[in-house]
Amino acid sequence: MQFLCKEYQDGNPRVRSLVTETRIHLVPSLNPDGYELAREAGSELGNWALGHWTEEGYDLFENFPDLASALWAAEERRLVPHKFPNHHIPIPEHYLAEDATVSHGTGHDRGAVMGRRCLTPPCQPWQVAVETRAVMAWMDKNPFVLGANLQGGEKLVSYPFDTARPVSETPAAAPRPPDDYEDDNPELQETPDHAIFRWLAISYASAHLTMTETFRGGCHTQDMTNAMGIVQGAKWHPRAGSMNDFSYLHTNCLELSIYLGCDKFPHESELQQEWENNKESLLTFMEQVHRGIKGLVTDQQGEPIANATIVVGGINHNIKTASGGDYWRILNPGEYRVSARAEGYNPSVKTCSVFYDIGATQCNFVLSRSNWKRIREIMAMNGNRPIRRIVPGRPMTPRERMRLRMRL
Numbered sequence: 001m002q003f004l005c006k007e008y009q010d011g012n013p014r015v016r017s018l019v020t021e022t023r024i025h026l027v028p029s030l031n032p033d034g035y036e037l038a039r040e041a042g043s044e045l046g047n048w049a050l051g052h053w054t055e056e057g058y059d060l061f062e063n064f065p066d067l068a069s070a071l072w073a074a075e076e077r078r079l080v081p082h083k084f085p086n087h088h089i090p091i092p093e094h095y096l097a098e099d100a101t102v103s104h105g106t107g108h109d110r111g112a113v114m115g116r117r118c119l120t121p122p123c124q125p126w127q128v129a130v131e132t133r134a135v136m137a138w139m140d141k142n143p144f145v146l147g148a149n150l151q152g153g154e155k156l157v158s159y160p161f162d163t164a165r166p167v168s169e170t171p172a173a174a175p176r177p178p179d180d181y182e183d184d185n186p187e188l189q190e191t192p193d194h195a196i197f198r199w200l201a202i203s204y205a206s207a208h209l210t211m212t213e214t215f216r217g218g219c220h221t222q223d224m225t226n227a228m229g230i231v232q233g234a235k236w237h238p239r240a241g242s243m244n245d246f247s248y249l250h251t252n253c254l255e256l257s258i259y260l261g262c263d264k265f266p267h268e269s270e271l272q273q274e275w276e277n278n279k280e281s282l283l284t285f286m287e288q289v290h291r292g293i294k295g296l297v298t299d300q301q302g303e304p305i306a307n308a309t310i311v312v313g314g315i316n317h318n319i320k321t322a323s324g325g326d327y328w329r330i331l332n333p334g335e336y337r338v339s340a341r342a343e344g345y346n347p348s349v350k351t352c353s354v355f356y357d358i359g360a361t362q363c364n365f366v367l368s369r370s371n372w373k374r375i376r377e378i379m380a381m382n383g384n385r386p387i388r389r390i391v392p393g394r395p396m397t398p399r400e401r402m403r404l405r406m407r408l
Contacts, residue, residue: 001026003279018286025142030131030149031060038265051265058129061149061257062239064136064246065095068163071249072189086192087309087318089249091136095128135243139251143322146200146289146330147247147255152266154219154259155211155229157204159197162233162242165189188234191248192317198230199332201256203288205229207281219262233257252319254330258285292331293352295364297321297340305342305367313337328360340365344372 004024007015018024029035031054038051053059067089074084165188191197205211211229224236233244247255260278263270297308304325311318312329313336321327321340329338331354339349345367352363 001028014283018283022286022289024286025144030135054129054131056129058127058132060129060131060135061243062241063129063132064241064243065091066163066240066245067091067249068161068165068189068245069240072165081316085318086316087249088251088320091250136246136250139247139253143326143328144247144251144253145328146286147253148204148258148285149243149255151257151259152261153264155208155261156225156236156259157201157211157230158233158236158244158257158259159201159230160191160233160242160244160248160255161189162238162245163189163240164234164238188232190232192315193248193254196330196332197254197256200254200285200288200330201230202228204256204258204281204285207284209277209280211277211281248317252328287358289328289330290358290360292329292354292360293336293338293363294328294360295326295362297325297327297342297365297367299345300366300368305345308340308342308345308365308367311339311341313339338363340367342367344369346370 004015004019008019031051033055034051034053037055041050070092071080071084071086071089074080080086205225205228208229212227225231233239233242244255244257247253258281261274263274266274297305297310299305304321304323306321306323306325308321308325308327309318310321310327310329312331319327319329333354333356335351335353337349338352339347341347346369348365348367350363350365352361354361
């Protein structure tokens with residue numbers, strides 16, 4: 001934050017462009033109580049681990065509703081997307097209750113809890129933290145596009161899905177070319193935006209001073225990133241109800257976890273070097289929000305249409321427009337068939353191109369009103385039965401005359 005302010009005031013063109021053209025939200029600490037506990041205990045002998053949980057003992061990163069499992073269950077029943085959405089999945093009503101509980105696990109089983117900390121399978125459910133509720137409300141209030149939660153103790157970038165999908169629930173799919181950077185793991189369920197998430201993760205890892213130095217190995221175990229500095233969460237540390245999965249399935253935001261360095265709680269003397277290691281990566285990552293397409297969805301009178309759906313051909317995950325009818329969709333370079341749809345309007349389709357240079361392509365849509373709303377009203381008045389077509393020259397029956405009067 002200090003760097004951005006200072007460089008902006010000093011006239012740094014890169015920072016000035018970033019600050020002027022981007023709404024940047026910074027949260028110094030999602031878990032200030034946990035940080036205070038760890039700071040008071042000090043970083044020696046593993047005391048930093050105290051900061052992983054809140055004062056009440058919650059692991060905030062795994063305290064969100066498990067929407068991925070709900071989506072996969074709906075896919076098994078062939079409900080997606082007609083009866084169950086592939087985006088903006090609503091939060092379950094039971095989760096929003098004051099006494100709501102959430103269960104943790106890896107996606108396969110649930111573990112046992114000591115206090116509120118899950119140690120060994122199977123776990124029992126515990127309550128939703130007040131910090132979690134605050135973050136969810138914050139996400140609903142702001143139309144975020146790109147996000148990152150910064151953590152320590154490892155040196156890599158993790159991207160969704162974090163939840164491991166049971167093999168029995170994985171639908172049959174056409175074979176794809178082998179990926180040199182990922183093992184063949186049947187439990188890994190890729191997001192529809194898998195290629196985009198990898199681009200975002202690589203943009204950070206490749207700009208980091210040491211994250212891709214694989215000859216050093218992993219911080220504590222073997223290198224799980226296959227020399228890339230990036231890994232899908234379910235491959236490395238599978239867990240249900242993560243903030244990244246929730247953000248992806250409930251909002252427009254693509255969120256990743258960035259592990260800044262091996263030391264979970266570095267000493268003050270080491271902070272300057274840690275900053276130098278990550279400075280360029282942070283700037284590069286934030287600039288990626290301007291990659292893809294953006295635009296406005298309006299009606300023929302120029303009025304913005306909120307909650308319109310933006311559909312990108314070939315990517316089975318849609319987004320919605322904000323309250324002002326504006327939208328932003330991060331995409332890799334290429335040519336895309338994009339459509340905008342809204343209740344009561346005819347859809348509009350156009351081709352939008354994304355280039356390698358930073359700068360989102362403007363792709364606006366103007367929707368015309370459709371007659372479907374009035375047709376549905378007439379159908380409802382007719383008991384949703386087929387309406388008999390009136391043939392010119394044929395006399396109407398008394399019942400047909402009565403129904404016509406009722407409709408008029």
